Amino acid sequence: xxxxxxxxxxxxxxxxPDDAAALFAVVDAHRxxxxxxxxxxDATQTVADSAAYIEGTVRDDKETRAFTCGIWSMGRLAGVxxxxxxxxxNRVGFPAYWIAPDCAGQGIMTQCCRAVIxxxxxxxxxxxxxxxxxxxxxxxxKIPLRLGFKQVSTLKKAEWLHDHxxxxxxxxxxxxxxxxxxxxxxxxxxxFRLRQASTDRQATPPVGA
Numbered sequence: 001x002x003x004x005x006x007x008x009x010x011x012x013x014x015x016x017p018d019d020a021a022a023l024f025a026v027v028d029a030h031r032x033x034x035x036x037x038x039x040x041x042d043a044t045q046t047v048a049d050s051a052a053y054i055e056g057t058v059r060d061d062k063e064t065r066a067f068t069c070g071i072w073s074m075g076r077l078a079g080v081x082x083x084x085x086x087x088x089x090n091r092v093g094f095p096a097y098w099i100a101p102d103c104a105g106q107g108i109m110t111q112c113c114r115a116v117i118x119x120x121x122x123x124x125x126x127x128x129x130x131x132x133x134x135x136x137x138x139x140x141x142k143i144p145l146r147l148g149f150k151q152v153s154t155l156k157k158a159e160w161l162h163d164h165x166x167x168x169x170x171x172x173x174x175x176x177x178x179x180x181x182x183x184x185x186x187x188x189x190x191x192f193r194l195r196q197a198s199t200d201r202q203a204t205p206p207v208g209a
């Protein structure tokens with residue numbers, strides 16, 4: 001399991017069953033804002049729904065298919081970060097994250113993303129990270145660019161969001177000193193793998209900064 005203490009007031013650690021009430025509370029408190037870009041918010045109606053989600057993340061972590069951490073700021077659960085899927089055959093990770101609106105704009109998510117990136121390359125030995133952000137989500141687009149990702153394509157009708165499709169910008173970051181043969185995939189391959197990531201488990205598109 002991945003965990004990091006980033007500073008005295010900021011910590012990443014795996015979500016556990018006992019965190020279900022805290023997770024539901026932050027989603028419920030910010031439901032209107034979060035649902036703008038997160039399609040699963042409407043389906044999260046009870047603590048039991050959050051508990052089922054955490055159960056899935058624990059299972060995925062044990063099977064090394066993905067991992068999910070809570071973002072704990074000053075002792076409070078403020079959001080979620082991790083990989084929606086890890087493609088071990090090609091050593092590609094698909095980071096995703098969201099943060100409560102009242103914690104956005106403080107640099108928290110940038111610090112957390114940087115820790116996940118360092119872990120992916122240094123410890124998981126992944127060759128590439130791929131992030132998808134809705135084309136209308138201007139705030140979330142700043143994070144991958146700030147962290148050195150390059151926009152490589154646009155995926156049309158990438159996600160069904162409540163009652164309409166949204167397009168995604170696709171951002172890619174290669175590991176330092178990666179062989180150029182592994183440093184990029186075609187837009188069609190990236191789109192296919194991103195859709196796999198969303199299908200394999202509850203997708204968590206980037207939200208917040």
